[in-house]
Amino acid sequence: MNSGPALVSILRQGDTLVASVHTALDDSEMVRFQNDLVRQIGEYRARGVIIDVAALDVIDSFASRTLQTIADIARLRGAVTVIVGIQPEVAFAMVRLGMGMGEVATALDLEEGMAHLAGLRGSGARRE
Amino acid sequence: MTPAPAREEPEDADGAAHVADLMPMLRRIVAARVGQHPAAEDIVQETLLRVLTAEDRIEPGMLEPYAITTVRNVIATMWRKQDRDARNQHRVHDPSEPEDAEELVVASEEQSAISVALSRLADRERQILLAHEVSGRATQSLADETGSTAGAVAAQLKRTRARMRVEYVLALEGVEPPTDRCRPVLLALSSADRRRQREVDAPRHLLECEVCARLSEPLMGRGPVRTDEIHVPIGADPDIVAARQAARELASRAGFTGTDLTMLATAVSEVARNIVRFASSGEVSIELLDRPRAGIRVVARDTGPGIGDLDRALEDGFSTYNGLGLGLPGSRRLMDEFDITSEPGQGTTVSMTKWIDRKG
Numbered sequence A: 001m002n003s004g005p006a007l008v009s010i011l012r013q014g015d016t017l018v019a020s021v022h023t024a025l026d027d028s029e030m031v032r033f034q035n036d037l038v039r040q041i042g043e044y045r046a047r048g049v050i051i052d053v054a055a056l057d058v059i060d061s062f063a064s065r066t067l068q069t070i071a072d073i074a075r076l077r078g079a080v081t082v083i084v085g086i087q088p089e090v091a092f093a094m095v096r097l098g099m100g101m102g103e104v105a106t107a108l109d110l111e112e113g114m115a116h117l118a119g120l121r122g123s124g125a126r127r128e
Numbered sequence B: 001m002t003p004a005p006a007r008e009e010p011e012d013a014d015g016a017a018h019v020a021d022l023m024p025m026l027r028r029i030v031a032a033r034v035g036q037h038p039a040a041e042d043i044v045q046e047t048l049l050r051v052l053t054a055e056d057r058i059e060p061g062m063l064e065p066y067a068i069t070t071v072r073n074v075i076a077t078m079w080r081k082q083d084r085d086a087r088n089q090h091r092v093h094d095p096s097e098p099e100d101a102e103e104l105v106v107a108s109e110e111q112s113a114i115s116v117a118l119s120r121l122a123d124r125e126r127q128i129l130l131a132h133e134v135s136g137r138a139t140q141s142l143a144d145e146t147g148s149t150a151g152a153v154a155a156q157l158k159r160t161r162a163r164m165r166v167e168y169v170l171a172l173e174g175v176e177p178p179t180d181r182c183r184p185v186l187l188a189l190s191s192a193d194r195r196r197q198r199e200v201d202a203p204r205h206l207l208e209c210e211v212c213a214r215l216s217e218p219l220m221g222r223g224p225v226r227t228d229e230i231h232v233p234i235g236a237d238p239d240i241v242a243a244r245q246a247a248r249e250l251a252s253r254a255g256f257t258g259t260d261l262t263m264l265a266t267a268v269s270e271v272a273r274n275i276v277r278f279a280s281s282g283e284v285s286i287e288l289l290d291r292p293r294a295g296i297r298v299v300a301r302d303t304g305p306g307i308g309d310l311d312r313a314l315e316d317g318f319s320t321y322n323g324l325g326l327g328l329p330g331s332r333r334l335m336d337e338f339d340i341t342s343e344p345g346q347g348t349t350v351s352m353t354k355w356i357d358r359k360g
């Protein structure tokens, strides 16, 4: 159950999990990442999840879909997910492809993502 | 052995005349060693062909010594083989010289493959090839004889050499091509003719035909190494990433930047995934274009079940896996040109092009 230190790291900061994708992932690695993250959300009773995808040079239909799935599962388990660091070219290609992030919250970078989660907590909201 | 005669000016720019000049000397050497042996003339021809193939690497003035060494080797090989065959009539296995024996078998197989290949050429092809390369007739002189031009004769010689290589490789491997399409494909590869390779859809045939896939390596190995085209075999998840990274690398070398690069890589990712999901194996080829303007062409081929309803496959949201149907229509939106053909039971080919001077 280890996605390997080089590909992805998942760190705990209080009740928030910060997952950073460090390099391009193939589909199987993406699924493994999803499973690891979902498991840790339960294990640490996380309230917030930040996924940093700044290192990804392509987010294709499968990657978009997997990120959305992670957010859906996290929500069902009581955690809010924010995707941060989508590069401008990647965002453009995702729109052309017809793949947005749907209902999933996004932020420019890690700091903004943290601020977003803090804002939700401050207002007592538990939605994205 | 007479000393090397004063060198005459070659009749022909490629120096074939010099190789042919070796013939009388070789005949004398062979006659002195094997007499009227039935293989005498074969030895001479074999030597000439070997010298011809090595000609580019031979120092000026060294052609004659090289030919003499070669003819001795050819004769020695023949004697040793006959000797071995005689001994092997009594002994199945001779442990005294195992490696040497193997070498001899290889040498004699190559030799007979050359003869087989020559015999499979059309009579006229063989006559012109031998007249030029063995008898040293200049292309101009051959052209005069047939009322043709030197350029046309040179072009025909080039085709004949390409055919000769195909037949040589087939004879060496001891295989008969399994389909009618094999020889045209192998010939297009052997002659490094890209237009012809496209016409006969060589890349698809290599996916479908195991024999040609195997033979293509020695044939293509003779051509110049292509730096403007990459083929990525697709069989599993990691190949999807490999294909899009290869496309990105080639495209950025060609001058693609920023958003165009990302759109291209994303589209490649989608079509490569279709191969993994629906066909299980295939390839993605990425080729730089310079006409009508700078661009990049991506062709994804598979040998899968094919797509029954193409129109539906191109609609957003249609998919037979994962509830996700953006692969094909999404790729079409990411690229400038998009074309798909699919044959049930035969496989699918997606061709897409992106031009470079259009800023996204």
Ligand SMILES: [Zn+2]
Pocket (backbone or CB within 6 Å): B177, B178, B179, B181, B182, B183, B205, B209, B210, B211, B212, B213
């Ligand atoms: Zn074939």
